[in-house]
Amino acid sequence: xxxxxxxxxxxxxxxxxxxxxxxxxxxxxxxxxxxxxxxxxxxxxxxxxxxxxxxxxxxxxxxxxxxxxxxxxxxxxxxxxxxxxxxxxxxxxxxxxxxxxxxxxxxxxxxxxxxxxxxxxxxxxxxxxxxxxxxxxxxxxxxxxxxxxxxxxxxxxxxxxxxxxxxxxxxxxxxxxxxxxxxxxxxxxxxxxxxxxxxxxxxxxxxxxxxxxxxxxxxxxxxxxxxxxxxxxxxxxxxxxxxxxxxxxxxxxxxxxxxxxxxxxxxxxxxxxxxxxxxxxxxxxxxxxxxxxxxxxxxxxxxxxxxxxxxxxxxxxxxxxxxxxxxxxxxxxxx
Numbered sequence: 530x531x532x533x534x535x536x537x538x539x540x541x542x543x544x545x546x547x548x549x550x551x552x553x554x555x556x557x558x559x560x561x562x563x564x565x566x567x568x569x570x571x572x573x574x575x576x577x578x579x580x581x582x583x584x585x586x587x588x589x590x591x592x593x594x595x596x597x598x599x600x601x602x603x604x605x606x607x608x609x610x611x612x613x614x615x616x617x618x619x620x621x622x623x624x625x626x627x628x629x630x631x632x633x634x635x636x637x638x639x640x641x642x643x644x645x646x647x648x649x650x651x652x653x654x655x656x657x658x659x660x661x662x663x664x665x666x667x668x669x670x671x672x673x674x675x676x677x678x679x680x681x682x683x684x685x686x687x688x689x690x691x692x693x694x695x696x697x698x699x700x701x702x703x704x705x706x707x708x709x710x711x712x713x714x715x716x717x718x719x720x721x722x723x724x725x726x727x728x729x730x731x732x733x734x735x736x737x738x739x740x741x742x743x744x745x746x747x748x749x750x751x752x753x754x755x756x757x758x759x760x761x762x763x764x765x766x767x768x769x770x771x772x773x774x775x776x777x778x779x780x781x782x783x784x785x786x787x788x789x790x791x792x793x794x795x796x797x798x799x800x801x802x803x804x805x806x807x808x809x810x811x812x813x814x815x816x817x818x819x820x821x822x823x824x825x826x827x828x829x830x831x832x833x834x835x836x837x838x839x840x841x842x843x844x845x846x847x848x849x850x851x852x853x854x855x856x857x858x859x860x861x862x863x864x
Contacts, residue, residue, distance in 0.1 A: 552821055552863020553611065555596050556829060556836060557584035560855030564598060565836075566614055569820060569861065572838055572848050578614055580607055586630045586858035590655055591637030593862050597658070599628040599642050606631065606642055606651075608658045611862050618658045622651055630673035630723075630858070634681070634705055635730070641681060643671035646691070650674065650683055665710050669697045675726045675733050677748050681705050682733045684721040685714075695720035695739040695767045702751060715753040717744040723772030723816060727779045727797070734775065734782055738768040743784050743795065756782075756800045763788045772816030776841065777823040785814045785828065792817065792828065794844060806844050808837055815857045821864075829856040 551570030582600025608618040626644040672686035687693035703710035718737025733746040745756040770784035794803040813832035838848035
């Protein structure tokens with residue numbers, strides 16, 4: 530036996546293990562003006578990053594090197610380096626922008642954020658993140674954003690600042706490659722809030738709060754239809770569901786029901802409800818995300834100041850990660 534080869538292989542294996550880094554989950558903590566960073570291998574809090582401005586949403590860049598953040602209260606967006614977990618850039622979107630959700634185009638070139646009170650979606654360069662490239666105007670306040678290969682989908686809900694949430698039942702659509710984008714609109718349920726593209730980019734799922742429904746848009750022809758009705762009485766205004774998660778294999782859609790402390794698992798093939806699972810009394814789940822391997826669901830249990838971790842197959846609670854006050858938007862960066 531060649532002991533030199535064996536020893537070298539062992540050393541390489543040890544080195545690989547020691548430098549291994551699990552994908553990191555980034556979550557906005559609105560009430561603390563910070564981003565929480567969680568190791569998804571051990572499901573433990575690594576650190577928090579001060580960002581200011583009541584951060585609402587986060588998204589990972591295509592190359593997994595940067596996390597982009599929207600700050601409604603300070604009217605800016607920020608870039609965080611994933612290696613160092615430090616803020617490396619900031620773009621001032623000017624007064625009354627109120628940037629809400631944020632997304633990255635599938636080619637990795639552009640970052641989009643919904644500037645609610647400017648009635649616009651702001652487009653910025655992902656690689657040179659220091660200024661606004663352009664603004665695309667809408668007929669109502671944009672809320673959330675989802676990208677496909679050629680098109681950008683924007684839910685139009687209403688403005689929290691102006692007290693008009695849930696008065697709109699539209700999703701706006703534009704072609705990202707057009708020099709002068711023309712907006713087309715499709716009807717969905719009232720109070721369209723979170724929306725998300727399936728991983729194969731065939732469908733856009735929309736959480737319509739006021740009507741307690743999940744809608745689906747066929748990307749091929751932009752036909753929209755009511756997909757699932759979420760049963761139950763909403764004790765609060767605006768209603769439920771607030772956001773969507775989709776399993777990596779596109780077979781399961783989850784609607785997160787903020788006002789009734791639950792999440793509803795839906796069969797993507799036929800829209801039938803599989804099960805509605807409690808997230809705990811007073812948990813107020815704003816949204817969630819599947820782990821990259823599809824084995825877990827991370828839920829932003831805002832009312833408990835935690836991330837609740839569920840087994841994706843048994844749909845049972847398996848852990849709670851204490852992260853801080855105001856848990857909201859989240860993304861996962863890593864391979």
